[in-house]
Amino acid sequence: MHIASPLTPRSLADTEGLLSLSTRTFDPTTSKHAYSTLACSLPGLNASIDRVSSGSDERESEASGSGSASIDVKLKVSHDCVAVSSAIVDGTSLYALSTAEVSVHDLQSGSEVNSFVASDCYGNTSFSPDPHSPAVVTVGTSKSILSYDCRSGKCVGGIKEGHKYRVEDVDYNPHRPYYLVSGGRDGSVRFWDIRFPSHSVTSSPPTRVLEGHDHWVTSVRYNPFHDQLVSSSGTDGTVGLWRVSSVSSAPIMTLSETTSPSVLPDARVEAFRNHDESVKGMDWSACDAWCVASVGWGGTVVVDHVGSEEKYRILL
Numbered sequence: 001m002h003i004a005s006p007l008t009p010r011s012l013a014d015t016e017g018l019l020s021l022s023t024r025t026f027d028p029t030t031s032k033h034a035y036s037t038l039a040c041s042l043p044g045l046n047a048s049i050d051r052v053s054s055g056s057d058e059r060e061s062e063a064s065g066s067g068s069a070s071i072d073v074k075l076k077v078s079h080d081c082v083a084v085s086s087a088i089v090d091g092t093s094l095y096a097l098s099t100a101e102v103s104v105h106d107l108q109s110g111s112e113v114n115s116f117v118a119s120d121c122y123g124n125t126s127f128s129p130d131p132h133s134p135a136v137v138t139v140g141t142s143k144s145i146l147s148y149d150c151r152s153g154k155c156v157g158g159i160k161e162g163h164k165y166r167v168e169d170v171d172y173n174p175h176r177p178y179y180l181v182s183g184g185r186d187g188s189v190r191f192w193d194i195r196f197p198s199h200s201v202t203s204s205p206p207t208r209v210l211e212g213h214d215h216w217v218t219s220v221r222y223n224p225f226h227d228q229l230v231s232s233s234g235t236d237g238t239v240g241l242w243r244v245s246s247v248s249s250a251p252i253m254t255l256s257e258t259t260s261p262s263v264l265p266d267a268r269v270e271a272f273r274n275h276d277e278s279v280k281g282m283d284w285s286a287c288d289a290w291c292v293a294s295v296g297w298g299g300t301v302v303v304d305h306v307g308s309e310e311k312y313r314i315l316l
Contacts, residue, residue: 089129095137095150097127102137104150116153118146126169132177138194140167145182146201147194158201159192169219175227175249179207183217189232189240191247208247212240212268219282225289226314228252229306233279239294239304241270243313252313264313272304 086096093113094105103115118127118139126140130147136156138147145167146158163184173179180192191208213234223229228248232240245252245264252264275296285291290306 085127087127087129089131089134093134095127095129097139102127102139102148102150102153114150114153116148116150118148119155120144120146126167126182128170128172128180130172131174132172138170138172138180140170140182140184142166143184144201145170145180145192145194155201157194159194160201160203162190162192162206163188168217171221173222173227173247173249174224176247179247181220181222181230181244183220183232183234185216187211187213187215187217187234189213189217189220189230189242191244208244208266210242210244210266210268212242212271213238218278218280221283221292223284223289224286228314229310231282231284231292233282233294235278237273237275237277237279237296239272239275239279239282239292239302240268241272241292241306241310243267243269243310269310270304270307272302274302274304275300 085098086094088094088107092107094107096103096105097118100117100119101115102118104113105111106113118141120141128138130136130138135150136147137150138145138158143161143163143166144158145162147156148154149156162182163186165185167182167184170180170182173181178193178195180194182190182192184190189210189212190206191210192204193207213232214236216235218233218235220230220232223231228243228245228250230242230244232242234240243252243264244266246266253261254264255261272294275294277296277298277300279294280297282292282294285293290311291303292306293301293303295301
């Protein structure tokens with residue numbers, strides 16, 4: 001475990017050189033002033049969205065890059081924006097969610113390609129571009145999970161009331177198409193098969209529900225190298241590490257001389273309790289498969305590692 005307190009996402013990316021960490025924070029004095037930070041590591045590229053400045057008519061969030069590629073992009077969102085979140089897709093496009101508007105920006109020209117309003121997600125920053133279909137982005141709403149085609153801005157399907165309370169985060173499985181994980185204010189981590197028949201919003205049940213947080217789940221992330229592992233963070237100050245073999249692209253099997261092989265049961269294999277406050281954001285390393293970083297509400301950054309026992313279960 002490594003603790004740095006406090007570090008900005010930019011300095012974290014510079015010192016560790018391998019972390020992809022997003023945090024989403026709010027100014028407690030007014031709902032109209034939001035601050036969003038993102039440190040994103042890609043091969044040959046470190047990009048940070050590290051400032052949201054206030055203005056009389058608009059806000060600007062700046063993204064700048066270092067390494068083999070350079071980025072100079074300004075995102076303009078409405079003055080009453082209460083949340084900003086972003087993701088880089090294929091190293092060519094920047095997707096941003098501000099208040100209820102999803103916008104797509106070309107990283108080469110810095111121009112906005114398209115934008116549209118996602119319904120029922122005012123103030124929410126939970127969204128995930130589909131790595132298997134870059135034109136699709138999925139957004140968490142008050143209770144539901146909706147997918148949109150970024151070319152047309154139309155909803156192409158979703159899960160109606162997937163959580164009992166607000167959906168705080170969503171993330172696609174990087175290795176298994178159509179599979180998604182979500183976390184919400186009901187304290188649960190849920191897994192979905194989102195193949196939507198006839199582009200409809202359905203009330204389909206989750207394929208798996210995991211519970212272990214004592215309060216809200218603030219973020220969920222698939223391990224980018226091994227989708228048998230999912231991490232979650234919560235306002236209970238915990239970062240959870242989950243084995244989700246049953247819904248992964250390569251289930252972990254148990255071997256025995258006396259019984260036939262079977263899938264290793266899903267479970268929370270680790271609960272990191274190194275924060276003394278709510279954990280606001282969390283993400284896996286972009287280079288080290290066994291490293292996960294998290295940031296607390298006050299700015300404390302903690303880097304934890306997957307234990308050897310769980311590593312060997314996956315690798316052997």
